[in-house]
Amino acid sequence: MGTGSSINLDTTSSHGVGEDHAGGGQLYVSLKMENYSPKGNLVPHVYGSVPLVGSWDASKALPMERESTSMWELSFVVPPNHETLDFKFLLKSKDNNGPCIVEEGPTRQFMGGALQGVARLALFRLITDEVLEYRVCIKADRVSPFDLAASWRAYQENLEPSTVRGIPDVSINALPEGDENGSSMSLDLDLEQYVVPTPPTSVVYAANLTETPRCLQHGGGVTKGDGSEKGVSVSVDRPTSIKEREVVVLEKESDPPKVYHASGMVESKSVGTFSPLQKQDNQKGLLVDRGVGSSRLVKSASATTLPDSEAKNSMPAAAGAVAAAAVADQMLGPKEDMHLAIVLVGLPARGKTFTAAKLTRYLRWLGHDTKHFNVGKYRRLKHGANLCADFFRGDNPEGMEARNEVAALAMDDMIAWMQEGGQVGIFDATNSTSQRRNMLMKMAEGKCKIIFLETICNDPQIIERNIRLKIQQSPDYAEEPDFEAGYQDFKRRLDNYEKMYEPVNEGSYIKMIDMASGQGGQIQVNNLGGYLPGRIVFFLVNTHLTPRPILLTRHGESRDNVRGRIGGDTVLSGQGEVYAKKLSNFVEKRLKNERAASIWTSTLQRTILTANQIVGFPKIQWRALDEINAGVCDGMTYEEIKKNMPEEYESRKKDKLRYRYPRGESYLDVIQRLEPVIIELERQRAPVVVVSHQAVLRALYAYFADRPLKEIPHIEMPLHTIIEIQMGVTGVQEKRYKLMD
Numbered sequence: 205m206g207t208g209s210s211i212n213l214d215t216t217s218s219h220g221v222g223e224d225h226a227g228g229g230q231l232y233v234s235l236k237m238e239n240y241s242p243k244g245n246l247v248p249h250v251y252g253s254v255p256l257v258g259s260w261d262a263s264k265a266l267p268m269e270r271e272s273t274s275m276w277e278l279s280f281v282v283p284p285n286h287e288t289l290d291f292k293f294l295l296k297s298k299d300n301n302g303p304c305i306v307e308e309g310p311t312r313q314f315m316g317g318a319l320q321g322v323a324r325l326a327l328f329r330l331i332t333d334e335v336l337e338y339r340v341c342i343k344a345d346r347v348s349p350f351d352l353a354a355s356w357r358a359y360q361e362n363l364e365p366s367t368v369r370g371i372p373d374v375s376i377n378a379l380p381e382g383d384e385n386g387s388s389m390s391l392d393l394d395l396e397q398y399v400v401p402t403p404p405t406s407v408v409y410a411a412n413l414t415e416t417p418r419c420l421q422h423g424g425g426v427t428k429g430d431g432s433e434k435g436v437s438v439s440v441d442r443p444t445s446i447k448e449r450e451v452v453v454l455e456k457e458s459d460p461p462k463v464y465h466a467s468g469m470v471e472s473k474s475v476g477t478f479s480p481l482q483k484q485d486n487q488k489g490l491l492v493d494r495g496v497g498s499s500r501l502v503k504s505a506s507a508t509t510l511p512d513s514e515a516k517n518s519m520p521a522a523a524g525a526v527a528a529a530a531v532a533d534q535m536l537g538p539k540e541d542m543h544l545a546i547v548l549v550g551l552p553a554r555g556k557t558f559t560a561a562k563l564t565r566y567l568r569w570l571g572h573d574t575k576h577f578n579v580g581k582y583r584r585l586k587h588g589a590n591l592c593a594d595f596f597r598g599d600n601p602e603g604m605e606a607r608n609e610v611a612a613l614a615m616d617d618m619i620a621w622m623q624e625g626g627q628v629g630i631f632d633a634t635n636s637t638s639q640r641r642n643m644l645m646k647m648a649e650g651k652c653k654i655i656f657l658e659t660i661c662n663d664p665q666i667i668e669r670n671i672r673l674k675i676q677q678s679p680d681y682a683e684e685p686d687f688e689a690g691y692q693d694f695k696r697r698l699d700n701y702e703k704m705y706e707p708v709n710e711g712s713y714i715k716m717i718d719m720a721s722g723q724g725g726q727i728q729v730n731n732l733g734g735y736l737p738g739r740i741v742f743f744l745v746n747t748h749l750t751p752r753p754i755l756l757t758r759h760g761e762s763r764d765n766v767r768g769r770i771g772g773d774t775v776l777s778g779q780g781e782v783y784a785k786k787l788s789n790f791v792e793k794r795l796k797n798e799r800a801a802s803i804w805t806s807t808l809q810r811t812i813l814t815a816n817q818i819v820g821f822p823k824i825q826w827r828a829l830d831e832i833n834a835g836v837c838d839g840m841t842y843e844e845i846k847k848n849m850p851e852e853y854e855s856r857k858k859d860k861l862r863y864r865y866p867r868g869e870s871y872l873d874v875i876q877r878l879e880p881v882i883i884e885l886e887r888q889r890a891p892v893v894v895v896s897h898q899a900v901l902r903a904l905y906a907y908f909a910d911r912p913l914k915e916i917p918h919i920e921m922p923l924h925t926i927i928e929i930q931m932g933v934t935g936v937q938e939k940r941y942k943l944m945d
């Protein structure tokens with residue numbers, strides 16, 4: 205990856221207006237209206253010829269939602285049995301009170317997925333004869349779930365077509381005949397009655413979860429403790445649609461960046477571009493992945509250098525790609541590249557701590573020993589949390605010295621931790637001048653490889669929102685009762701930083717530009733190589749802040765669950781079938797306002813049958829979501845394994861994370877194959893319901909809940925319960941619903 209290569213990410217499945225979309229499957233329609241500011245309670249709506257958009261009944265028209273201040277949006281899926289879709293825009297109140305103004309001109313029409321005609325303006329004639337005119341943008345996207353599936357196949361063989369029962373990989377249940385409006389009308393489910401407490405988790409400002417400064421722990425000038433938290437309340441926007449993104453690759457350090465545009469989403473295919481296997485001439489070296497929590501590769505059982513006892517019970521320390529990269533890199537890479545420092549750069553309130561925390565969570569989950577060092581935490585410990593904006597002035601020599609000092613202390617700690625075996629250190633501070641970055645590079649010389657990760661945001665609205673979040677969340681303002689005073693102080697601090705700011709132009713770097721805008725964004729990559737930087741770039745390209753829920757549930761109880769047999773591919777028990785019905789009602793109610801959600805199952809019957817009754821959303825089968833493969837133990841009870849294979853039973857009990865069933869999988873293997881699922885869950889902007897299995901859901905849940913690897917095999921994952929993960933601008937929150945005992 206990186207040097208010398210160019211990327212064109214124009215792999216989107218989106219098609220512009222007027223293209224031919226003939227060819228089966230459902231149609232994703234995205235409609236936008238620009239510059240509409242509400243007139244009284246009139247909101248733009250869409251109605252048309254299919255039941256989904258009201259069957260020409262204006263009272264059942266679908267309301268458009270405000271996507272940004274001036275843009276209104278509506279997207280929905282037209283089932284495959286509707287070859288023609290006629291529709292119009294109209295203005296009316298959501299509760300059908302008052303006037304209903306249908307747009308002028310002929311009916312708009314999609315035929316076989318292609319838009320007929322090119323009317324880009326919607327004209328509304330008011331009773332007063334005044335004409336309102338708005339630009340509209342209409343896009344249709346044929347069968348994006350197939351593209352989704354195909355893109356994953358391209359780089360990971362986990363998603364294979366299910367040949368077993370003749371069920372296609374992607375399917376959608378139409379609404380039942382004679383019930384074209386869906387049954388939600390008659391559904392009087394109160395979802396709140398099913399809510400059960402979540403395991404103790406709370407929203408904690410990410411910086412508080414970072415490493416506790418070692419060098420300041422024992423009386424090193426500490427003036428004040430850290431860890432204060434404030435409640436967070438934010439408004440949750442509607443998911444926005446996917447916009448433009450660019451990826452830029454610099455050929456040589458001195459070259460100007462090349463920008464490659466991608467209309468629509470950045471597809472997963474882009475991972476191929478960042479091939480970890482290419483070693484370019486001017487690449488500075490490879491990074492070492494030593495696998496899970498181990499300071500070296502654990503040798504195989506046959507290795508003679510291991511003591512007998514160790515050899516006998518040795519289990520792989522890492523699995524799949526992580527292990528392969530570890531071996532290759534350890535043999536090829538220079539010593540200092542065995543440790544990687546990701547050094548954040550950016551003005552305050554640009555998402556540095558947020559990004560650092562998210563990256564830490566991802567890398568740890570993948571099995572890389574990773575720590576997040578937050579210089580702000582060091583500053584607060586050494587100088588207290590109540591420093592005013594003047595402390596951050598560029599012409600305040602004491603302030604400058606104090607800030608450099610705490611940065612150096614944090615860097616010292618990070619390097620010391622790496623020398624004890626730590627692999628990836630994430631160094632979180634503004635690091636906004638080249639002088640500061642030079643200091644860090646000098647300290648890192650011969651000890652670790654530095655990659656700068658700069659977050660740039662040019663959207664004043666996002667900056668404003670971030671500043672407000674900062675005042676609510678940051679321990680710096682925990683003792684400031686007056687929000688306005690805190691706000692003004694933070695703005696002055698920001699001004700001080702802006703005067704001194706020098707964008708990164710040196711060394712290896714990744715620049716994230718406007719990635720939080722919802723309008724796509726740009727990632728620039730310079731002088732980067734190796735397995736881990738490749739993974740990091742790919743992860744960052746796919747993450748975003750669009751709020752949406754992810755619902756995780758095990759399948760309904762299976763016949764094998766009743767018999768206590770593991771694995772297998774049996775159908776549901778009676779109780780399991782009841783759950784399938786309840787789940788479908790739940791999803792119908794919970795996602796009734798969502799038009800682009802999707803349902804993911806494994807390729808095993810028990811999950812497919814559990815999702816079977818959910819109507820109106822595309823269903824995607826992932827082999828990666830299949831249950832842990834119990835190999836020779838598949839179909840046995842735990843008692844039978846204990847009796848007939850006591851050594852296997854004991855080995856698993858000793859180290860359930862690393863234990864691999866003979867001819868089957870370990871939890872580590874499961875985590876490796878789930879990586880594309882995690883990336884896809886990060887990339888999706890619409891809600892997703894994942895119906896899967898105990899071991900797989902433990903691994904997925906651990907990622908979102910930031911649970912350590914060693915706990916994964918022991919996480920409680922009850923049947924007949926839905927875990928709702930809410931992704932949003934403040935991170936991840938959780939809610940649980942227990943539909944039955």
Ligand SMILES: Nc1ncnc2c1ncn2[C@@H]1O[C@H](COP(=O)(O)OP(=O)(O)O)[C@@H](O)[C@H]1O
Binds near residue numbers: 555
């Ligand atoms: N790439 C990004 N650009 C802009 N804002 C972001 C980005 N990533 C996250 N955010 C938002 O920025 C808010 C403040 O982020 P924070 O990490 O505390 O800022 P910083 O560490 O830069 O001062 C987060 O709550 C999040 O909503």
Ligand SMILES: O=P(O)(O)OC[C@H]1O[C@@](CO)(OP(=O)(O)O)[C@@H](O)[C@@H]1O
Binds near residue numbers: 758762769832834
């Ligand atoms: O790792 P442990 O705790 O054995 O849990 C995984 C097991 O859970 C089971 C049920 O016992 O999963 P599921 O029924 O959810 O598909 C087994 O099939 C699977 O082997």
